[in-house]
Ligand SMILES: Nc1ncnc2c1ncn2[C@@H]1O[C@H](COP(=O)(O)OP(=O)(O)O)[C@@H](O)[C@H]1O
């Protein structure tokens with residue numbers, strides 16, 4: 470009975486996530502419009518501030534010196550604020566774009582994709598989701614993305630989910646370790662994306678979290694195997710990830726883990742033209 474109850478709770482959670490997934494494409498689309506206003510109006514305001522600065526300069530001799538200086542400082546600060554608004558808006562825009570790209574693809578459709586961009590965005594999404602859900606969560610991220618990687622053929626909506634699953638587990642592992650750790654434990658996760666010499670796409674995610682016992686290593690990819698409390702884990706993440714990387718992309722998921730020290734997951738994906 471207990472197991473049935475747990476399975477029921479897990480299915481409910483999956484159902485909730487599935488409907489969230491559907492919604493997110495719609496939300497992303499709706500947010501793009503107001504975001505465009507934010508970006509465009511901040512650009513316009515920036516130009517207006519240039520005009521304002523010119524007017525102040527032209528009339529500098531009519532203003533008390535201190536006031537002219539104050540005005541100059543205010544305009545400079547406002548311009549800095551505008552730059553911040555514009556850059557944050559553009560950043561939000563790029564996140565939305567990648568969510569839309571990911572949900573736009575048809576099921577099982579391979580599309581030429583900027584793999585580094587996808588990994589980068591999903592690392593961020595996972596990090597911020599953890600921060601929103603686990604009070605006091607923090608981690609130092611080290612990211613290495615090979616430059617000038619050409620677009621790669623992947624199924625973006627699946628590929629991104631695989632990255633998210635492994636990244637979520639890495640975040641959780643460092644969080645758990647930090648709960649019982651001494652003061653000088655510093656949670657870290659390293660992410661790298663590169664092309665191997667034999668033309669395989671290699672993605673690694675390394676955490677210095679709690680690591681795995683032998684038992685966990687054995688069952689890691691089993692459906693519904695989880696060590697997390699009910700409501701926090703479904704035990705589906707790794708089996709879905711393996712299905713995505715190995716069955717759908719013809720690649721390989723490997724890992725190494727030391728209990729109490731950390732874990733590395735590696736995706737190796739042959740390049741498809
Ligand atoms: N980076 C990791 N560090 C330590 N344990 C991990 C890590 N990734 C996965 N695991 C273990 O594998 C189990 C299964 O992971 P997963 O299939 O994603 O399910 P869930 O995250 O819902 O528990 C986790 O509960 C955890 O015990």
Ligand SMILES: [Mg+2]
Nearest residue numbers: 634637638706
């Ligand atoms: Mg998981």
